[in-house]
Amino acid sequence: MKPKDMLAELEGAAESLDVKVSYESIASSIMRGGLCKVKGHYRVIIDKRLNPEERANTLAESLARFEWAPLSLAEGVRSLLEYYAQRQGRVAHAS
Numbered sequence: 001m002k003p004k005d006m007l008a009e010l011e012g013a014a015e016s017l018d019v020k021v022s023y024e025s026i027a028s029s030i031m032r033g034g035l036c037k038v039k040g041h042y043r044v045i046i047d048k049r050l051n052p053e054e055r056a057n058t059l060a061e062s063l064a065r066f067e068w069a070p071l072s073l074a075e076g077v078r079s080l081l082e083y084y085a086q087r088q089g090r091v092a093h094a095s
Contacts, residue, residue: 001076003053009077010059014044017066021059023048035062042066060084 014021019035019042026033026047032054033046044062046055057080064084073081 001074003051003056006074006077006080007052007056007059009074010056010063010080013063013068013071013073013077013081014059016071017063017068018042019044019063019066021046023055025049032058034058035065056080061087064088064090 011021021044023046026045031047032050033044035042035044037043044059046058050058060077060080061084064081065088068081
């Protein structure tokens, strides 16, 4: 699956999970972005200078914290989310 397609599917998953995704300039050479909570709503802020693959990885790492298993996702996207869920010590439960 191409990184651009994976990113688009992850953005759709974020919308389904009610997580806003925005692309902004982040003034840090070590920070790619990540999950935060603004006024009670989850948001993933991603450095807009990243390429599609880096954006997809940053978004997947953030979304892995949510209950994404019931969503209809391509196998490549599901595998990426499982990878980050395992790194965070979470166990994904497939539907």
